[in-house]
Amino acid sequence: MTRPLRLVILGRQGSGKGTQCVRLVAHYGTVHVSTGDMLRAAITEGTTLGKQADAVMKAGNLVSDDIINGIVEVRLRKDDIRTNGVLLDGFPRTPVQADALERMVGPGGLDAAINLEVPVSVVKERMLLRGRADDTPEAIERRLALYAQETAPLIAWFASRGLLVEVDGLGTEEDVFARLVAAVDARR
Numbered sequence: 442m443t444r445p446l447r448l449v450i451l452g453r454q455g456s457g458k459g460t461q462c463v464r465l466v467a468h469y470g471t472v473h474v475s476t477g478d479m480l481r482a483a484i485t486e487g488t489t490l491g492k493q494a495d496a497v498m499k500a501g502n503l504v505s506d507d508i509i510n511g512i513v514e515v516r517l518r519k520d521d522i523r524t525n526g527v528l529l530d531g532f533p534r535t536p537v538q539a540d541a542l543e544r545m546v547g548p549g550g551l552d553a554a555i556n557l558e559v560p561v562s563v564v565k566e567r568m569l570l571r572g573r574a575d576d577t578p579e580a581i582e583r584r585l586a587l588y589a590q591e592t593a594p595l596i597a598w599f600a601s602r603g604l605l606v607e608v609d610g611l612g613t614e615e616d617v618f619a620r621l622v623a624a625v626d627a628r629r
């Protein structure tokens with residue numbers, strides 16, 4: 442048996458990453474770990490972590506690397522992930538987190554970091570079309586600029602380790618999913 446799959450997925454808002462994550466975990470049987478979802482759950486539950494994260498997230502800032510690395514490390518040690526592997530979504534967000542992840546999984550422990558690439562012009566149009574209250578043109582610009590700032594160093598980090606896989610996110614959901622599966626299978 443091959444060892445459990447360990448993947449990271451990157452993609453800006455509006456790239457279709459959420460939809461594709463659902464399909465990928467169903468296909469590979471891996472565990473979906475979204476740090477954003479974990480933090481939102483902690484806020485809802487009113488835990489210490491939730492209290493620390495709430496204001497930071499509302500201000501649109503990043504939760505500290507120490508806190509995030511701690512919760513991911515604990516999560517990765519659980520049996521479900523040891524057995525079935527993991528799809529990391531929203532983590533790592535900084536090179537410090539990427540270094541920590543490398544230590545957690547050990548050398549060669551990651552199969553790939555997939556960058557689901559959809560051009561900025563297309564995601565802007567998609568976000569404007571969905572018409573959510575927080576999707577004003579200004580807010581969209583700000584989130585995309587932040588994402589570019591956050592992600593550019595990570596792309597370089599993964600590329601320098603030969604882990605970066607670019608996948609074209611344009612086209613139908615089916616087409617994109619087929620490309621993702623082909624890209625992942627090629628790395629195993």
Ligand code: AMP
Binds near residue numbers: 501503538
């Ligand atoms: P997301 O759902 O991935 O967009 O995350 C929502 C918010 O949670 C982000 O804007 C951050 O404030 C926080 N967050 C999620 N993941 C991380 C992370 N890996 N490092 C720092 N902050 C994070």
